[in-house]
Amino acid sequence: xxxxxxxxxxxxxxxxxxxxxxxxxxxxxxxxxxxxxxxxxxxxxxxxxxxxxxxxxxxxxxxxxxxxxxxxxxxxxxxxxxxxxxxxxxxxxxxxxxxxxxxxxxxxxxxxxxxxxxxxxxxxxxxxxxxxxxxxxxxxxxxxxxxxxxxxxxxxxxxxxxxxxxxxxxxxxxxxxxxxxxxxxxxxxxxxxx
Numbered sequence: 001x002x003x004x005x006x007x008x009x010x011x012x013x014x015x016x017x018x019x020x021x022x023x024x025x026x027x028x029x030x031x032x033x034x035x036x037x038x039x040x041x042x043x044x045x046x047x048x049x050x051x052x053x054x055x056x057x058x059x060x061x062x063x064x065x066x067x068x069x070x071x072x073x074x075x076x077x078x079x080x081x082x083x084x085x086x087x088x089x090x091x092x093x094x095x096x097x098x099x100x101x102x103x104x105x106x107x108x109x110x111x112x113x114x115x116x117x118x119x120x121x122x123x124x125x126x127x128x129x130x131x132x133x134x135x136x137x138x139x140x141x142x143x144x145x146x147x148x149x150x151x152x153x154x155x156x157x158x159x160x161x162x163x164x165x166x167x168x169x170x171x172x173x174x175x176x177x178x179x180x181x182x183x184x185x186x187x188x189x190x191x192x193x194x
Contacts, residue, residue: 009136010139012128012136012168013127013128013136013138013139015128015168016127016128016136016165016166016167016168017059017127017128017166019163019165019166020059020060020061020127020162020163020165020166021058021059022165023163023164023165023166024059024060024061024163025059027163027186028059028061028062030186031061031062031163031186032061032062032063032064032065032066033065034186034187035061035062035063035065035066035161035184035185035186036065036066036069038184038185038188038189039063039066039069039070039123039159039184039189040066040069040070040073041189042159042182042184042189043070043121046121046157047120048075048119048120048121048157049074049075049076049120050075050076050077050078050091050117050118050119050120050121051067051070051075051076051077051078051119051120051121051122051123052077052078052079052080052091052117052119052121052122052123053066053067053077053078053079053094053123054079054080054123054124054125055079055100055107055108056125057105057106057107058106060125060161061161061162061163061185061186063123063125063161066123066161066184067123068096071095071096076093076117077093077094077095078091078092078093078094078110078117078119079091079092079094079109079110080109080142080146081103081109081110082103082104082105082107082109082142085104086140086141086145087145088142088145088146088148088149088150089142089143089145089146090116091116091117091118091119092109092110092111092112092114092115092116092117093110093114093115093116093117094110094114098110098111098114099111105138105140118150118154119150119156120155120156120157121156121157121159122143122146122147122156122157122158122159123159123161124143124158124159124160124161124180125137125160125161126160126161126162126166127166128166128167128168129160129162129166129167129168129180129183130167130168130169131167131169132173132179132192133160133179133180133181133183133190133192134173134177134178134179134180135160135177135180136168141176143158143178144176144177144178145176147178148176148178151178157181157182158178158179158180158181158182159180159181159182159183159184160180160182160183160184161183161184161185162183162184162185163185163186164185164186164187179192180192
């Protein structure tokens with residue numbers, strides 16, 4: 001395995017996020033609908049009943065059309081919550097009309113009174129991804145810790161949501177990195193092996 005310096009990971013993240021911003025300007029109106037279509041096809045017949053999504057910040061590709069379509073299929077939605085810094089995320093029930101509270105990093109989260117849920121499917125935001133299904137997040141490691149924790153206890157499916165332009169081709173994986181099971185982009189679905 002090739003090692004990667006922290007400064008190189010920062011550079012890859014910065015470049016991918018610049019490309020993401022450009023893609024968002026060009027494609028944001030149609031990208032969420034395309035991800036909805038591909039995501040519904042991917043998850044058709046899936047046993048996963050509880051889906052954790054996310055509310056996009058900055059120029060992240062929105063998973064909201066897919067989340068709302070999954071809600072109509074009888075699935076339960078949740079959003080991630082940072083209860084403890086540097087610990088795995090927790091997830092709380094969410095419906096579109098539910099009030100949210102401001103949180104760290106410019107995030108919005110369900111209120112603490114919302115029921116905590118354990119998701120079967122996680123829609124995962126990212127800064128960059130590689131051809132093997134590994135992602136570069138924003139540097140906090142929250143999704144890697146969360147996936148490692150859940151995968152040590154039960155089956156959980158991680159589905160990255162991204163613009164195709166966020167792909168990087170040179171990315172060394174660190175021991176804590178968790179691979180995505182699938183990636184949904186405006187051009188389709190990518191499947192990654194075990």
